Amino acid sequence: MIYNEEQSMLRDTLLDLLAERSPPAALRAWRDRDGCASYDNDLWQQLAELGLGALLLPEAHGGLGFGYLGLGAAMEALGRHLALTPTVGSTVLAGELIERLGSDTQRATLLPKIAAGTVFAVAVDEGSHYNPAAIGATLEDGRLNGAKTMVLNADLASHWLVVANRGEQLCVALVDPSTSGIAITTEQLMDGSCVSSITFTDVAVGDADCLGSGCSRQAVGEALDIAALATAAEQLGGSEALLEQTVAFLSEREQFGVKIGTFQALQHRCAQLFCELELAKSALLGALYQLDSGSINLASDLASSASHAKALANDCYVKTSNEATQLHGGMGVTDEMDIGLYLKRSRVCNQLFGDSRYHCDRFASLAGF
């Protein structure tokens, strides 16, 4: 449940690079420029060179084998700096799906691409609330139909993976974005990130273009849970950065002739945030450690652990960002400070891969009550 030397070094290297190349304020500029794109490709190329595409993959397929704790370390760094990257959408989600479902040929062909930084997008969500159990898209007679929302980095990805029903089974179809019958809209969210809505109308998909054969339901569930854990790591990186910035502000700002950080009510609120942050980190690190040590029952425990970690990370980031805004006083509500960027990012992360209502409900159902 602690980072090893390589994982710590990965995080520190990323933090150094991002501090120079993409500090939190870069998100403001990215948001305010014309047009919209889900990530900065130049930055991604640099990050991919550091291995962000290859974190989880086996070495045979160009991976670096940082393990899931390594994924957590990387996402924590990205979260601290509010960096928009295709790590969750491509490295994690597409990578895990191909690794778990792909035929030997598919794995040998596609995984090295992901490892090298080629960007994939995975389309699952369809409604206004995350609910992967309710997939309406269909693949019948070689035709894909349906509408997807909240698709990460679809605007720039060269390969799409689309989750759809094929008869009684769930399948993951590999789709070329340039196929006819596809309409895509990419819009900016409140934090400056972009997601796409895609409709598929009789899009031709060959049988060989599905990942593996048989039902993909469990593998899709596992990949989504791992994406939820990656998002939780980003959220806790953001929360930690916010708490540090808030403590620094309180330690510096004077009113009534004293540092406002001496006021006990504010001290207790910060202390409470720290406790909640460490609890949420413990839930996350526990899940990542279990995944790495292979001691987790993928069919049952992973879902419960992921719901646990994501629910606590959601609440931690939402609460920390609210408190940070308030504790920064007037400055906190200006766009000049970075606090507002974290505030908005926290709400987007909150919805990605399930909000706390979803995860609490699932956690309880899995626990049988």
Added chain:
Amino acid sequence: MIYNEEQSMLRDTLLDLLAERSPPAALRAWRDRDGCASYDNDLWQQLAELGLGALLLPEAHGGLGFGYLGLGAAMEALGRHLALTPTVGSTVLAGELIERLGSDTQRATLLPKIAAGTVFAVAVDEGSHYNPAAIGATLEDGRLNGAKTMVLNADLASHWLVVANRGEQLCVALVDPSTSGIAITTEQLMDGSCVSSITFTDVAVGDADCLGSGCSRQAVGEALDIAALATAAEQLGGSEALLEQTVAFLSEREQFGVKIGTFQALQHRCAQLFCELELAKSALLGALYQLDSGSINLASDLASSASHAKALANDCYVKTSNEATQLHGGMGVTDEMDIGLYLKRSRVCNQLFGDSRYHCDRFASLAGF
């Protein structure tokens, strides 16, 4: 929404009498003595002389017409001093049922008794959670059968009113406690108060022994809602007393060379309690005022207003008693201080006439969602 002169005077008179005759500490002695009884009859006789039996009744039946705000004023005083009395069970619950349901003869016979301080008991509850919609007791062919719990002051009452199903309708049966077929157990609760469990096995009840004729469902609901409001007033009296005692303690106790009441974190917690207390009081006073002014729709608004006021009063008393215990430090958890008496009383009041889960659920249902 404010007490008039008579109502204020009633409260102040009660406070003076109770301060001398039955301060909070008297509850400790009452709890610790041998045997158990739901109230101190000597005290009740004194209170009845002040009119506590006659608060709500019309003057024609010996009532004093203090109105519902007057009831609130009285209950507030009782709550502040943790006085155990049959006011809610007899004056309010039995009084309202007889007033609303009784035939002219029944009203003329029974109401003056209540006004004079004769104690009645009303048996409604049957399960571990308040749920007046689920009555199992039956009155068929002149025989009453069923089991009741949480009956207030049944151990000492000379008259019982029992809510039971008669065919499709609900009725309220007047039962003499000495009738055969009755088994009663009276047990002390955590706060020192007593409630009774009663089983009725083929107890003979004549048709003339029911209040009025026709279905009593709405009237029972109204009487219970008014009892809930009376309990809320007791709860808020208790909360207010606790907050005052806590502020006094914090203003006196020194640690680290200063009054601990100067610590901002404690100040903010007290201020928050004050806000919640005043909100809950507003909900309660709003409901009582509406009842007095006749501007409430009894069939719909009363239930919603009662749920509103009781839920907020529940939460206020529970939270205030927890905070008061904590803020009193080591002394707060000793039986020497009165804080623990309030803490336990708060939990009993919390269940009487519905906890917040019940009332939130009902409030939402009434609001159509």
Added chain:
Amino acid sequence: MQDYDQFRAQTRAWLETNCPPSQRQPVLEEEQIWAGKSQHFHNDEARQYFEAMRDKGWTAPDWPAEYGGGGLDASQTKILEQEMARLNCRPPLYDMGIWMLGPALLAYGSEEQKREHIPRIVRGEVRWAQGYSEPGAGSDLASLKTKCEDCGDHFLVNGTKIWTTKADHADWIFCLVRTDPTAAKQAGISFLLIDMHSGGVSTAPIKLISGASVFCQTFFDNVKVPKNQLVGELNQGWAVAKELLKHERKLMSSMSSMVQDDQEGIVELAKKHTPTAPDGKLVDGALRRDITRHLMNQRAQELLNERLYHQAKARAIDPRLGMTIKHIGTAELQRKDELLLEILGNRGLSWETPSTTDNEHTIVKNWAYDKAHTIAGGTSEIQLNIIAKRALGLPA
């Protein structure tokens, strides 16, 4: 009493004649009639209504007639308000001069100052801004540093003010400035009126997390101010300020109640975006309780206000109650915003994008904007301090 009945009848008749239909609807932000050089009217009826009210002095009905005010007594003023409310008449003029400076000038200003400024405020010829907070002086307003030096025939002002609402459209600004840097904090502050068109005054808009805002930062760079623009005695400005602050806090709470949202109710929104059972109940029991809690708190707030009204009527005001209003109201508003955002789910993440509905757009913008409510006009922390010390009497 006869006179008042007559006054009511006349007022009602006058309003019915002079308040055109378009001015009897809830006012939209862009249709508010502000004072000053950049005054504009969204239609002719608005101009007619404004001019008619202005000419009667009813832009400031209870100010003395000799300075252009309406000259009404307290009862007449109340009657006018009631009659305006009855017809839904819009406020005829928006200005910090009307709301805040006027009462202070009438109380503390010299005869010359009243004659110079009050009539122009009443007539809406000058738009006023307020210069109190500074980047280093927020909750601790008395630590303000904007320097005001006595240069013999004029004052010289240097410094900056923040949160100066609409200062970029203002003609004048009333400011707290430090005139004695050696005195104890509150003792070295004066209250000064400054012409925004003076050399050395500039403004910069403040962008909030919710986007563009009405707030500015205002800079004073060697600004010369005539000495007759000092209100009250030198170094006695804190008294004037405290008077005004009362008006500000009242204003803040009435402003936020003025922004009546004609949004979909939270229950309807939840039914639209989350599953419901056949009986209309929300399936998500936890969400259902969260909404219930919010509605209960909101209703309790309304009843708290009603209680204050009853107390006022009976002349038995509990001064502690008023101290709770701002904190309670702003905290609950933020809880509501968070709930609305949760209910919208993914649709609550958009920011001015084509696929967002107006209602969704409003919810998201309000969510961001309302974060300022627990800060502006006295932070929640200051409110809690006040409650603890003044309402509860905890030691300082």
Added chain:
Amino acid sequence: MQDYDQFRAQTRAWLETNCPPSQRQPVLEEEQIWAGKSQHFHNDEARQYFEAMRDKGWTAPDWPAEYGGGGLDASQTKILEQEMARLNCRPPLYDMGIWMLGPALLAYGSEEQKREHIPRIVRGEVRWAQGYSEPGAGSDLASLKTKCEDCGDHFLVNGTKIWTTKADHADWIFCLVRTDPTAAKQAGISFLLIDMHSGGVSTAPIKLISGASVFCQTFFDNVKVPKNQLVGELNQGWAVAKELLKHERKLMSSMSSMVQDDQEGIVELAKKHTPTAPDGKLVDGALRRDITRHLMNQRAQELLNERLYHQAKARAIDPRLGMTIKHIGTAELQRKDELLLEILGNRGLSWETPSTTDNEHTIVKNWAYDKAHTIAGGTSEIQLNIIAKRALGLPA
């Protein structure tokens, strides 16, 4: 390593022989073997087990053999603990002397003091109590006032100590006393051992909101104490105290984890007392979420402890984490107690009445008793102060 394997084998064999079956079950409170004059054994096996352990010095396995301790090194001690845990062996002796005073005496005591007290502690002949807090000195322990005057050939002690656990059964008490009333707070405190049988010592039990308790108030009325019972230097008692306080806080958290509730789980209780749907889900969605939240927090706490264990193993301890444990654990415990009470409804209101089940009785008593957990051993407020200042570095 060979030696340790051998030690393990021998220890295992010895325990299997000398720890009788009844001493291998979870210990009930009334079966705990306490030290001192009122020592008693609930059965013969308990006595045999205690005496066997005592004679090996394993009541204090890592204390030096010369004072009667077990003389084991750290690895051997660990092995003994592991083997005892493997067999579920009960602790052979309960005493504040074993837990707290012993280590301090070994570190700070004079040779004479060690020879006088340590062997008797090891052998369970003396029961010790702790005298730290006073009615006026709780969170601010250093403000303690119990007066200790130097009367030439003895000290004279006057004052009172509170929360002296089981002092009414103790033979001796270790106390913090004020020896220099003129010095700065911490600088005037000494650490003194007092025979409870001395003239002028008396105790009174403290009744808690949960009922009778193990706590007492202890009074010192002109108690004469020989001067050789001063531990460490005069006026240097605070250093000894700080050392001991560490043990106390560790003890508090291990004590609360020792009270393993074999209660019904909260989920089972909710299913028993509130409605469930055919699929086993709780019908009350709000209750279901509240339970979920509690279970999530509880699980996160377990993982926080596991994380600390991993950090310790890797010798990379983040000292800030440990500061959070007490506050987090006690707050969550209280939330759980409140939830259990709510679930029981009316049945959660009873207090030792015939119709209450044991489980219900335990829930209600725990609810009341656990209110003390956020106070004893450092209040939650003090814990939050510590986190703010030491973990986060906020200014003092």
